[in-house]
Amino acid sequence: MITKENIWEHNFAHEELHKRQLDHLATSLTDQGIVVEDLLKKLDDFQIAIPSWALGTGGTRFGRFPEGGEPRSLDEKIEDVGLLHQLSGSCNAISLHIPWDIPDDAQAIKSLANSFGLKFDAVNSNTFQDQPNASFSYKFGSLCHVDKAVREEAIAHNKSVIDHGVSLGSKALTVWLADGSNFPGQHNFREALKRTQESLEEIYAYLPGDWHMLIEYKPYEPNFYSMVIPDWGTSHLLASQLGEKALSLVDLGHHLPNTNIEQIVAILMMREKLGGFHFNDSKYGDDDLTTGSLKPYQLFLIFNELIDGTEHTGNPPLSWMIDASHNLKDPLEDLLQAVEAIKIAYAQALIVNRLNLEEAQRKNDVARAQQILQDAFRTDVRPLVAASRLRQGGVFDPVTVYRQLEIRKNLIQKRGTKTISTGL
C-alpha cells in the first residue's frame, strides 16, 4: 500500500527541516561527550513486537466502536504489522495469541511474515476463555483448578501453543492467568498457588531447550478478590522455582496505582529474572491506554533502570511488546504513537550521564541526581528517533504519511466496515 516513491517523496519534503533539527541536537549531545552514532545504532536495534490482538478496535465490557477495515485473518494482521514496520522501522515482530490466531499453514505464514521483514515473538496462551470444543470450563480457573481434568486441559493447551510457536520460529511462551477468586473463602490461597506451580512445571518440562517461559502477573481483574499470580513477587517465586528458562514479565498496566514499577524492573534484573515487557499506559489500573500518553516520565525512569540493568547485570535479553487496547483511536495510528513514545523514552534514558549520576548517588547529592535525570528527560530527542527511523527505511512522520495516503480508507474498501479482528 505504501510505495518506495511515497516514502521518498515524504522524506525528501522534510529533509531540510530534519537536518536542521538533527544538527542542533547532535551538536549539543556531542558537546556532552555523547557519541551520536552509538546512540543511533542502539535505536536502530530496538525493535518492538506488535500483538496480533492490537490491530483491531479495542473495547470495554460496555461496548466497542469499530471504524472498519480491521484485519479479517492472520494474513491481514501480518500485513498490518508489515505496514507499521515499513513506516516506523521499529516493529519487526508479531506476537500471536492462541487460539485466536492459529496458523493453518505455518510455512506459508512464516514466509508471508518474512516478506515484510517480520519474525514471531513470544506466543501467548489463553485459558481465560472457554473454547468451543473444550471438554471443560475455565469458569473457576485453569492451571489452578481444583479438578485435575481441567488443569490437564489447560496444560495441554499451553503445550499446543508451544508447538505452534516452534513451527513459526518463536522462542518464548507468555503465560498470563486470569485464575483467581471473586469472594473471600472461594480459594485456599496456598493450594491454588501450589496447583498452579505444579501445572507450570509440566508446561516448563515441555519447553524446547532454547525457549523461555514468561510469567505475567496482574493484581486484579477478571477476579476481584484475589489473583493467583497478583504481583511480581509471586511471578518471581514461580519463575525461580521452575528454573532458568522461566522469567517474569512486567505489564505496565498490571500494577496498582502509584506502584514503583522502575524499582520492580531494577530488582528483577538484579535477580536476572526479567524476561519481557508489555507496554501501555494507565491512570487507574489496566487501562490499556497508549504508551507514554499519561506518564512519559515514568516510562523514562523505567528505561533508565533497564539500561542500567543491561550494563550491570547478567539479565537475559528482553522481549518487548505493546499490549494496549485502542478504544477511540485508529489502532494503527495508536500503535505508531506508542512505538514513537517508547523510542523517545529509550533515547532519553540512553543520554543519562551515568557516571555523574553514580557520583551524585555516592555523595548523597539528591538535587544533582534529580537534575541529571531531568536534563536527559527534558531533552527533545525526537530528531534522533526520526534519524534512526529514516536509517531503517521508515518515514520522517509516520502518522502524517498514514493519513495522507488514506490507509484506513483503503483498508475499509478492501476489508469492509464490519470486520472484527480480536477474539474478544
Ligand SMILES: [Mn+2]
Ligand atoms: Mn499483558
